[in-house]
Amino acid sequence: MRLLFLLERRNTMVKGLYIHIPFCHQICHYCDFNKVFFKDQPVDAYIDSLGKELALWKQEGALDKPLETIFLGGGTPTSLDPDQLKKLLGYIHEYVPMAEKLEWTSEANPDELTKEKMEVLFAGGVNRLSMGVQTFDADLLQRLGRTHSNQDVHRAVKEAREVGFTNISFDLMYGLPGQTMAQWEDTLKQAFAFDLPHFSAYSLIIEPKTVFYNLMTKGKLNAVTEDLEADMYEKLMAEMEQRGLKQYEISNFGRPGFQSRHNLIYWDNEEYIGAGAGAHGYVRGIRYSNAGPLKKYMGPLDEGNRPLLSTHEVPMNEQMEEEMFLGLRKTAGVSLAHFQEKFGRSLEEVYGEIIAAEIGKKNLAIEEGRIKLTKHGRFVGNEVFEKFLLA
Ligand code: SF4
Structure with missing residues (x-):
């Protein structure tokens, strides 16, 4: 496959870069992302592998043009310590050409996002924070398996602003087990008090191999009804609209100029590089995925090879399908x-x-x-x- 990339050194249409940091200090009860417990993992070596993957993309000509967006996701990028973050940002600066008006996002867990880490991120060029807040209800947070508190969110936003971040987004969740409409309304009210320019809000989806899935199969989940979930979505849209946070995608709302440009690359069916364990990308008409387990990701890179799990050259009819079901997500x-x-x-x-x-x-x-x-x-x-x- 690498040969194919080497042979096709033509210009790419790549606009963005996604980097996957698969480490988490805790595992949430609903999560089916590619992630592992941070403890005892080869975190520094993994960052070096990311550097090697970016070097390969550079060598193969896919990083010749300035990118418009970079997104650090996971897992949790903020599970890295300040030195590890510096090292990661160093590799990105070494290999990735950046547009002048780059949007560079990092996902963040409020409790891990120390001021020192924020300073490293901001000094390194990150200009957007997407915080995993989910709910302001302490019981629900616990049920989700999250470790942060409301105080953590307040501290993180305050310090982020002190550091210089103005583009901050919260991820919220609704349709949580046992969640009432009053709890959802309260979460929205507390979230709006931060006066942020962007929110994402997702309904809970129960995925296999999660704690919630196991509870559901045992009849112990206390899931909300479809009607209540639809009412929560309706409430969400009405409240956002009232505050001038324009819905621009099924689950995303922003003030003018604050839409997530990176996510719009996906919904516009444009090309992007995905780097890291289990990451997906779309380059030169080929959708690919990287191996998920750390060893399977890092091993091939040590040998100078791409850690591919799958590749798929997207035929025209599939391109049209994708154009529609991705594009129709946008308002x-x-x-x-x-x-x-x-x-x-x-x-x-x-x-x-x-x-x-x-x-x-x-x-x-x-x-x-x-x-x-x-x-x-x-x-x-x-x-x-x-x-x-x-x-
Ligand atoms: S939801 Fe985020 S923080 Fe929680 S386990 Fe999944 S990747 Fe980690």
Whole structure:
């Protein structure tokens, strides 16, 4: 596979870089991400492996043009100590050309985000923090397996502002086991008190191999009803709108100029490099994933090889599917003209019948040359997206 990349040293369309830090000091009860307990892991060697992976991308010509976004995710990037963070940022600066108006995000757990780490991140160029807050209800936090407190969130935001961060986002969750509407309203109220420019809010999804999944199979989860979850989503959208936090994606809200440019790369179906254990990327029309277990990720890199688990050259029909089910996540939807320009076929020609049926069900609408989910459609988004699979 590496040969293929080497042979294809043509210009890439890569716009962003995702870097996966798979370490966590605690494991949350709902989480199915690729992560491991921090303790006893080869963290420094892993950072060196990330450096080697970036060096390979550079060598193969995929890092020739300045990138517009970088995103440190996980796991938890803030599980790294200040020296490890410095080392990581050093590798990124060594290999990654950056656009002048770069958006550089780091995910962060409030309790781990010390002022010293924030100073390292900020001095290294990180200009956006995405904090995993989830809820302001202490009991629910505990049930989720989170270790931070509300005080941690207050301290972290205060210190982040002192350090110089202005672009701060909270991740929130709703539809949590046993969560009431009053608790959700209170979390929203407390979150808004921080006067942040961006929020992401996700409904809980119970994934296999999680503590919550085990509880569910034993009938002990106390899951919320679908109706309550839908009411919570409705409440979320109304409250955000009232505060000028414009919904620009199913789960994302921001003030003008504060949309997550990195996540928009995914929803715009554009190309990005994913580096790190278990990371996914999309480069030169090929979607790939890296090996997830640390040894399987680090071993090939020690030999100068890419740690690939899978590669898939995306054929045209799949590109069109992805354009639709990623693009329809955005409130702005999919531009009819852009689709035509990108694929040489009109949306009407490829998806005419499906679009007509979904407009009939009031799930989709066409406005100003764009096709988008209606407010009603946002509640049944996944059902609508499935219709766009060209089997
Ligand atoms: S949710 Fe985040 S912090 Fe919690 S276990 Fe998963 S990756 Fe780690």
